[in-house]
Every structure is written in C-alpha cells, then in structure tokens.
Amino acid sequence: MKKPLILVTNDDGMFAPGIKALIEVVRELGEVVVIAPNSPQSGKGHAITIHDPIRLHKVDVFEGIEAYECSGTPVDCVKLAKSVVLKGRQTDLCVSGINHGSNASINIIYSGTMSAAMEASLEGIDSIGFSLLDFSFEADFEASKVIARKIITHILEHGMQNGNLLNVNIPRIPLKEIKGIKVCKQAEARWTEEFAEAIDPRGEKYYWLTGTFNSEEKDENTDIWALQNGFVSVVPSSHDLTNYDAIEGLKGLEEN
C-alpha cells in the first residue's frame, strides 16, 4: 500500500522543538513534506501576504525529510505547499504544530497553527492542529508525541466523517497522568488585555500587548473543562462562522 503523504507546518518556525517532535511522529507513518515559516508567526491568525513577495527555500534541517522555509505566514505556507511544492500530488493529511502554548477555546481564532490547519482543510485535506499547554522553548513533548501518534493513526485509518479539521490541545502533565481524550466543543472565554505602556529611547510612547485568558465556562463538554481535568481535548472545527441561531431574529432587517 502507498504510504500517505503528510504535510507538516507550524507557526513557531522551523527551529521550534514542537515541529521537530511532530516530524518524529509522522515520519514513521508516511511520506513527509515540511513547509514552515522562517520566523516565529504566533498570533498571525489567518493572515495572508498580499502586498509583498514571498520567499521559499529548500532546506536540509530534518534528516531525510523534504523541507522548505517560507518568509510568509502559516497560511501562506499551506498555500505555497499546495500550489508550488506539492502541485498535483495528493496530500492525505496536514498536521500543524506542535504549538508551544494553548489553542483551546477562542485562541483558535488568533492561532497561526490552527489557521494553517484550517487553510489545508479548506483545500479538502484532513487537517489536525496540535498544541501543548506550555509556552516555553524547553517544553517537554514526550507525552504529546504519544498522543499525536495515537490521534494521527486513528484519523489515517478511520477519517473524520462529517468534517476535516481537528483542534487538539494537550495538558502539561506527564503521560501517565493524562486521563484520556475528550471530543468536545470550543469553550466560551475572553482575553482581558493589559497593554504595557512605556517610553522608547527616542522619548516616544509605545504599547505592548499582554493579557490574561479568562474562562468562566462550566460546561463539561468543552475543551477548557477537558484540559483542566487532565484530558486531551479534540474539537472538530470548521470555517463556517454563520451564527444560525441568529438568522430568524434578524429577519426584520429584510422588511425595511
């Protein structure tokens, strides 16, 4: 049987330990092609580069693996993968990450990791974004690798049925403390911004974004609940942002 073709990308850049961990998992499961940003692209959401040229270079970073670094955003990486690097080849799976930090709840919206996966899903490719709840460069990905292998193997065997995008978040605890996997929904939450305000060496004021994540979600069927209770969260996601429940109540707009 032909080995599946697996596209790997991320938003932390080619040298992040998280993408190395993910490549170690998928190189045992299929033929792997890597296209990742040449600089950290966290928080880039679904940004694309339209006012500037994009550079793409083949690099030799992961032994025996075809890899490219790209000057654009995570979504640009996926677009270039499809149109230039993998042109005409059938891509069976796209995996993005493993992100350094949570993409649970509303973080999916800001996440370059998940936007890359969503872009591949828009192209009809089964796609999974993986994130570990540890921002540090020294994060330990050993448990994450076991979880990623389990989920990727399952999806390669069984597919996803009604949809083609998963948002997987992994708690920062040792493997033996992980209670299992929960398939759940995106929790409600919001960020409380606290801009740091300071003066630069030229005497000009600047702001630097910071903030705290707050979720008062009590529902047990959410990713936040799963993660707080020692489970890996898997949220099937989509690009349909329609708020179907609101359509009826707005029909008055049509009568003006």
Add this chain to the structure above:
Amino acid sequence: MKKPLILVTNDDGMFAPGIKALIEVVRELGEVVVIAPNSPQSGKGHAITIHDPIRLHKVDVFEGIEAYECSGTPVDCVKLAKSVVLKGRQTDLCVSGINHGSNASINIIYSGTMSAAMEASLEGIDSIGFSLLDFSFEADFEASKVIARKIITHILEHGMQNGNLLNVNIPRIPLKEIKGIKVCKQAEARWTEEFAEAIDPRGEKYYWLTGTFNSEEKDENTDIWALQNGFVSVVPSSHDLTNYDAIEGLKGLEEN
C-alpha cells in the same frame, strides 16, 4: 437620551474612502470614535501584534471626530480602543469598513475588516462589518452609505438578539437596482491560488500571491446567491468554530 457611542475601524487604513463614507453615516447617529491602522492591513485575518511594540497617535483627519491611527493590525486597533482609548466607557456599537472588496463566504476568515468586528463582538459589543464588492480606491460608496445607515439604525433600535456580529456585503450596483436585504448563511467556496513566480533584481526567485474565488454554491440561502441576485447579504456570524455535526462520529478517538 444619551447618544450611542460608536467605534469605527477598518483594515484599509485611515485614508481609504470606505472609512470616510462610514464615518459620514455614523456621525449622524451617535458619538463617534475612530481607531484605524496607519497602513493598509487587508488579508490580515485575526492577526495580533505580540512580538513588537504598537504605536497609537491622535490625529485630526475627520472634522470634529476623535480619531487615532495605530501601527498594528485591525484586531490590535480594537484591543487598544477598548483598553486604552475608551477605557471604562460603554461602547454601544462597533462598525468596521466600509471595506473595498468582498468579505462574503470564506473571505470572512482572511478579512481584517471582519476580524476587527469579531474582536469587538468578543468584548460583548454589537459589531457590524461592511464591505462593498469593489476593490478600487475610486469605488462609489453612495449606495453603501444608504444601506449602512438603514442597517445601523435598525440594530441600534432593535439589537441583534441571539448574537452580536454581522457580516454585511453590498453588491456593486446603483441603489435603485438593489432588490433588498437578505439575512442568510455563509456560502461554501474556495480560492484557487495562482502564485506569480518571478526573479528579483538580485536574481532571487520570489512568489506573489494571487488567485481566483470559486463558489459552486447553489443554495439560495447564502450570501453568494444574495449578492449575485442583486441583494445586500447580512450573515450573522460568531467566533464558535466548533463543527457540532462531527462530534459524534469522532467518539471512537476516546476509546483508544
């Protein structure tokens, strides 16, 4: 009665004719504060600036209107509006646009205009993104102004009920040819990328993103159908990307 406080932003920057048109509409309906990017930010999606400082300056561009230009993304503008400029003030409505170009269908995902509106909606503010299906700087916003006034007045009076975000797209036809307003869902579609490949003056290859938008959507309850048939489309939108229909089919993942 106290006049509503209306926040105006966009992604085309402070000098785009579209934001001028929108300000002309809302200045008659409430107290207006403008915070817009100091450079075009199309296609920035929900990007935020985390690795760099952000600048914010008060500017005198629109007569009698409090206005600020910001060096960040559209989402940064809204975050600064809430945390710094309007700190502690009750914002009644956020309007974003009027965008030069369509944000119907999946364009909502890439759109800085809609991401700014979504960011305000995440803060609990009723928010509307407006887009005219005309990319040119010379676009005629006269019909759009009439439509925007109608929709904003309706929302200020009636609210939105189940949700707080609208994606409004306006066809590029004269007002008298517009058949009405359709409240509908986001159409399925995809972009077919066609990267322009060229050589820079130093002899290095580069790629420049281009592409064509394709929708084979036949459903009459979609924004694409509405726009193709002379209607203004209004899609109530949300930040919940959960694909609820896929949860059940993935429960096998929990049994590993």
